[in-house]
Amino acid sequence: MTGGHTDPTDPAGPAPKRRGRPSRTAGTTGPDARTRILEAARTEFAERGYDKTSIRGIAKAAGVDSALVHHYFGTKDEVFAAAIELSFEPALVIPAILGGGTDGLGERLARYFIAVWENPASRAPLLAIMRSALTHEAAAKILRGFVLRRLLERIAEALDVPDATFRAELAASHMLGIAMLRYVIRAQPLASAPPEKIIEMVAPTLQRYLTEP
Amino acid sequence: MTGGHTDPTDPAGPAPKRRGRPSRTAGTTGPDARTRILEAARTEFAERGYDKTSIRGIAKAAGVDSALVHHYFGTKDEVFAAAIELSFEPALVIPAILGGGTDGLGERLARYFIAVWENPASRAPLLAIMRSALTHEAAAKILRGFVLRRLLERIAEALDVPDATFRAELAASHMLGIAMLRYVIRAQPLASAPPEKIIEMVAPTLQRYLTEP
Structure with missing residues (x-):
């Protein structure tokens, strides 16, 4: 992993991809x-x-x-990827999380993921994505290709540890698993635990994965 | 959480539940x-x-x-629960994992989960369970009720920490998330990382959740 900078104007971000001209029959633009x-x-x-x-x-x-x-x-796959990114807003949020340096990085990441999942407007589509990724290889491929690559590698680039992408994946896997157990399977007491209690326990884990040599 | 003993002869284990007599038209018994x-x-x-x-x-x-x-x-729900348990063999394995005490508990648990997932015979049904639990509330309910309760509370009972079930759930969520990213979404490099590398990174996390005050 080489060091790098995240750039909110990065064309890989959610800026519109203009391809050819819109049809004359198109509605409002x-x-x-x-x-x-x-x-x-x-x-x-x-x-x-x-x-x-x-x-x-x-x-x-x-x-x-x-x-x-x-x-x-x-x-359709590109709309799917863009719809997923709408929940995570990586171009806005990731630089803010990483911009604070490695101190408290685990906590900021945990707080960000929990906030995305606690918000009903972003939770419903995320659940749909998880369902789709588990049942349709095409959806899994988009998640693997467009989304994780973009989200995790942005994080990995900012880390100064060996195997940065692998470590970012371990962190992501934990947040994903918590989302499954808390919001889908609704295992108790996790499902009704206050977000702060989860953040407090999980932050040191993410911190270790992302920063400890 | 009170301390407790796991008992391989526990009726909650996979012993057959005999209800009434089998039909006379039944095949071999x-x-x-x-x-x-x-x-x-x-x-x-x-x-x-x-x-x-x-x-x-x-x-x-x-x-x-x-x-x-x-x-x-x-x-049908009870067959489903029994089929899930066939993969985890909790009555056999959990006492062995917990029997070694808290030293190395995180590593033994990580090794056990990865082994269950690495084995194609148990992986396929586990994937099916995850799919079902994500798409059918009835399946999620079984996972929540029969399986997690039995599996996680057995672990929690043996722990000497506050919020033992919550901590066991955090550990389980991590293993579940790794399974999703590695075997379903197949995010790289996690999907092709050697099991030992994952165990080495994850064991200290599980150890912290399950044993640190």
Whole structure:
């Protein structure tokens, strides 16, 4: 792992991918339409799962033409990746978490993940993603390729430890497992534990994975 | 959490639950039939998922009458729980893990979970269980009720820390998350890391959760 800088203007971030011109039959354009498409996509994927969601259905829910969805995001897989990123907001949040240096990094990460999961607006689509990734190889591939790569490698680049990506994956796996047991399986007492209690226990684990030699 | 002893002859273990008499039309009986049913159940749940598996299908795959499946296991949910336990063998393994005391407990637990997941015979049904638990509340309920309760509370009872069940859940969540990232999403480099490397990193985390005050 070489050191690197995260750049919020990185084209790998959630900036719109413009491919060709939008169809003349497309509905409203501009950032409002893009946001509306993304939110419609997130709701569609959350409610129908990866398999049953279509570009056409997303366009209909957003009140735009399918061509505009293609214009902003490309394929269905790319809309899926963008919808996932909407929950994590990596371009905004990751630099803030990493910007504070290694002191307290574990706690900031734990706090960030728990906050994303505690918020019902981001939880529903995340659950849908987990369901899809477990049941459809196509969805697992997107999570592996677009999302984890982008999210975890941004974190890994900022770390000064051997096997940084492996360690970022161990940290991510823990947060993922907590999400499953707490929000899906709802095992007690974890499911009703206050977020602060979880953060307090988990932060030192993440800190160790991400910073200890 | 009060201290307690695990007992391999505990009726909560995988001993057959005899309810009423088997139907006269039932096929072969005895421990062979029971084992055959359990293995057929594991395969059926792994291949079809929780929702599409039926007592009748399990009976057919095992070459016995449905009544014999009911006789040994009761309801479909109880067969499901028994099929999960077949992978974890808690009555055999948990006492061995806990019997060694708290020294090295984290490593023994990490080694046990990774071994269960590395073995293709137990991995397939576990993946099916995770899929089912994520997509069907009935399966999540079984996991929460029959399995986690039995598995985690056995561990928790042997611990001498506050919030023992909560801590056992944190440890379990980590192993569950690793299983998802490694075997389902197959994020690299975690997916191809040697088991020993994972155990080495994870054991101190489990040890801290389970033993540190």
